[in-house]
Amino acid sequence: MSSYVHGLMRRNYLNCIVGVAACGLAIHSASRLTVQQIPTRPSEATRSPTTLLVQEPAERSSRRPDFSNLLRQSSGRGNFHTLRAFRDATGNAWRSTVRIMDGDDQVAFGAIVHGDGYVVTKASQLPIGRTLVCELFDERRSKIEPVAISDEHDLAILRIGYKGLAPVDWEMPFAPQRGNWLATSSLNPTPVAVGIVSAGYQSVPKKRPILGVSLEDSTMGTSIKEVVHGSGGDIAGLQVGDVITSINGKDLSSTNAIIEEIKSCKAGQTIQIGIVRGRKASEIAARVMDLAEELWDPTELEVNGSISHRSTGYSKVFLHDTVLLPNQCGGPLVNLNGKVVGINIARAGRVTSYAIPADVVSSLVTNHLKNTKSSVVPAGATKSSARISEVR
Amino acid sequence: MSADFESTSSEHLSKAATLGPLCFVLLLVTHLQYAYSQQFESSVREHVVAKPLTSNSGHTLVAVDKRLYRILDGAEPSSLVELKAMESQQSRVSQAIQKVTVNVQQGAAQGSGVLVTPTGHILTAAHVAGKPGRDATIVLYDGTRVRAKTLGMNRFLDAGLLKITETRAEPWPTASLGLSKNLKLGQWCIAAGHPGGWNKERGAVVRVGRINSVLQGTLVTDCALIGGDSGGPLFNLEGKLIGVHSRIGTDIGDNMHVPVDVYTQYWSRMSNGEAWGVLPGFKPMIGIRGMSANDEPVIESVIPRSPAEKAGLQTGDRILSIDDKQIETFADIQRAIEASLPGERILIGIERAAQRFRLEVEVAVDENS
Known part of the structure; x- marks a missing residue:
């Protein structure tokens, strides 16, 4: 329902100013006049919900989707003064926080979970086939050896080349209480963002991964009929009319085979898509996302900001309202006693971030290190590098 | 057509595509905004005496540290x-x-x-x-x-x-x-x-x-x-x-x-x-115009690509009812549309060439509101 705003954007934007002003309301800056009625959801399997929209001009909506995750107001809840007040509160958690880098780009935060150089982070944030580097609070940098991945919890255990590190101080057991402060630690004492517990433990059902395009059979083969603005396919530059010929080097001729191949991918995974555009054949790399159905809509994606490629399929998470970018997930979430209550595991939408509780992460790490103790090899050795095993 | 994702989302998109050109003038009632602003001003000035909502009661008050x-x-x-x-x-x-x-x-x-x-x-x-x-x-x-x-x-x-x-x-x-x-x-x-x-x-x-x-x-x-x-x-x-x-x-x-x-x-x-009232920016409309000279509930013109056109309303149609509400004047139509919400589907009873039937119209947002 809401998608019809796309064509209405510019006119509505201007008219909204007129409309609002005519009714005696004054809004202090034109750029803030992007009003949207909050869409409501259908209760059951009824028809589409009523959504009323006024949206912003089309030329501005083509900006990077993560832009809307950023708070503009200097008087806002996450302003510098407030963040600084958390310096005393978050204890030494920042010394146990790391940053996973791909060149100059931050991929994720991570948490040191064992003094011998073990780090956990959000697994689906890690690009495959890239050389990643781990940055510590004291500016030391180290190569990363993947040790294990838990697909169930979307956590990766990594090993870095330093020992004698300070691991996080877990809060166990952690009982999330609505309204309690949470800080997302950074590599310095001031956290990157703060928020509160929004709701307690729950499970998030898994959604299947999508590329964000719809396909149709054409004389050329399987071609792209539509691309969802802001989806992995859109970001990669797929266009309407492109004919898909292969995925990850596998020649696929039928539409169903392509859909099945995408379904078999993991959320966050980058796939190579062979396309023919015009008469030119080329390959495009795109990431698949496990986007919930209600977000398959340009307006929804825009107001929700940038969402983690994997944001579903968690057995035990709690909800908080910290505004995070996807690449700020993976690191420690700290309470006012400086204890780590969990690991940020996903940015799931405009109002929600998910965190995996401390006890889940801690027991996962403990179990893995116990089981593999005999086979743990010194950092830098090649034997275990690049070997990723699944852990439960 | 088959899809990488389920068909509803492509319906969304095709709707976006077809409704895109709607950004041109679509009006059921023109220039009501001024009238609304007048009404708004007067209602702001009005002071309602009855005040059954009382403060200092209720169950959510928490003593402040x-x-x-x-x-x-x-x-x-x-x-x-x-x-x-x-x-x-x-x-x-x-x-x-x-x-x-x-x-x-x-x-x-x-x-x-x-x-x-x-x-x-x-x-x-x-x-x-x-x-x-x-x-x-x-x-x-x-x-x-x-x-x-x-x-x-x-x-x-x-x-x-x-x-x-x-x-x-x-x-x-x-x-x-x-x-x-x-x-x-x-x-x-x-x-x-x-x-x-x-x-x-x-x-x-x-x-x-x-x-x-x-x-x-x-x-x-x-x-x-x-x-x-x-x-x-x-x-x-x-x-x-x-x-x-x-x-x-x-x-x-x-x-x-x-x-x-x-x-x-x-x-x-x-x-x-x-x-x-209507929420500024969310005025409902279906895209028909009436005769300016009289108040007959007869459609003088249907705006291209509007909900009314898509539903099949035509020039000359006489509107008899909107959702079970009887329509006698064009002003009745205006009131009925104003009372609806964009996105809502309304049933319009029509008389055309001595035939009576009903059409379902999905109300849209008047982008001039």
Whole structure:
């Protein structure tokens, strides 16, 4: 329902100013006049919900989707003064926080979970086939050896080349209480963002991964009929009319085979898509996302900001309202006693971030290190590098 | 056609494509905006005497720690002591507001609401309530479902009212009322609601934020809101209700709430089931024009690509009814459309060449509103 705003954007934007002003309301800056009625959801399997929209001009909506995750107001809840007040509160958690880098780009935060150089982070944030580097609070940098991945919890255990590190101080057991402060630690004492517990433990059902395009059979083969603005396919530059010929080097001729191949991918995974555009054949790399159905809509994606490629399929998470970018997930979430209550595991939408509780992460790490103790090899050795095993 | 994702989303997209050109002039009624603004001005000046909503009662009030006085005035916390005092206050308020924050299901839409009287009045957004006299279902914090009816609404400001129709022995829990007229920039607040609809495992979701601007008829905070939150309560750190969620902008800091004073000001009109106005920017339209010379309910022209054209309405059609409401003049049509909501489907009874039949039209937003 809401998608019809796309064509209405510019006119509505201007008219909204007129409309609002005519009714005696004054809004202090034109750029803030992007009003949207909050869409409501259908209760059951009824028809589409009523959504009323006024949206912003089309030329501005083509900006990077993560832009809307950023708070503009200097008087806002996450302003510098407030963040600084958390310096005393978050204890030494920042010394146990790391940053996973791909060149100059931050991929994720991570948490040191064992003094011998073990780090956990959000697994689906890690690009495959890239050389990643781990940055510590004291500016030391180290190569990363993947040790294990838990697909169930979307956590990766990594090993870095330093020992004698300070691991996080877990809060166990952690009982999330609505309204309690949470800080997302950074590599310095001031956290990157703060928020509160929004709701307690729950499970998030898994959604299947999508590329964000719809396909149709054409004389050329399987071609792209539509691309969802802001989806992995859109970001990669797929266009309407492109004919898909292969995925990850596998020649696929039928539409169903392509859909099945995408379904078999993991959320966050980058796939190579062979396309023919015009008469030119080329390959495009795109990431698949496990986007919930209600977000398959340009307006929804825009107001929700940038969402983690994997944001579903968690057995035990709690909800908080910290505004995070996807690449700020993976690191420690700290309470006012400086204890780590969990690991940020996903940015799931405009109002929600998910965190995996401390006890889940801690027991996962403990179990893995116990089981593999005999086979743990010194950092830098090649034997275990690049070997990723699944852990439960 | 087959799709990588399910077909509804491609329906969305094709709708976007076909409705795209709608950005050209589409009007059912032209230049009503001025008239609305006049009406709005007069209703703002009006002072409603009846004020059944009383402050200092209710179940959400939480005594304030004196270490928080600075924070209550809108300052940032500057120490661990203040952060801990805020935390304790926030968690007590979050606890207290669970029982008064409800989910509202009305027709196909879901929103939120907040209980304010022991007899079961619920404040919500006008666009959640829809129209007066409709049946709605209220889901309480423990999952209990009770029946309610929609009462009146001030659509100019998106304020709506419902009342639980079921009786029960003990009074309903209520929110403690605050005032929205003395709010200061930077004041901390807590938003509650059911984003995405009712979820038993989750309950009401709380968010913290600060007041970014106080406008006539609208509060703006950085308590992030999303679909399903509409109609939910905004509380200050004392646990007093100061607003009701209404709409959002793209930026995460643009979350608009109806100030609570609007409800007390228009209480008698709204509780009597009166509905008036349109929300600026959301005026409904279907895209037909009438004869300017007379008031006959005959279509003079149908605007290209409008909902009316897509539904098959034609020039010369005489409109007999809209949803079971009899139509006698073109002004009746205008009133009926104004009372509908964009996105709603209405049944229009038509007489064409001595034949009578009905067409379903999906109401759109008048982009000139």
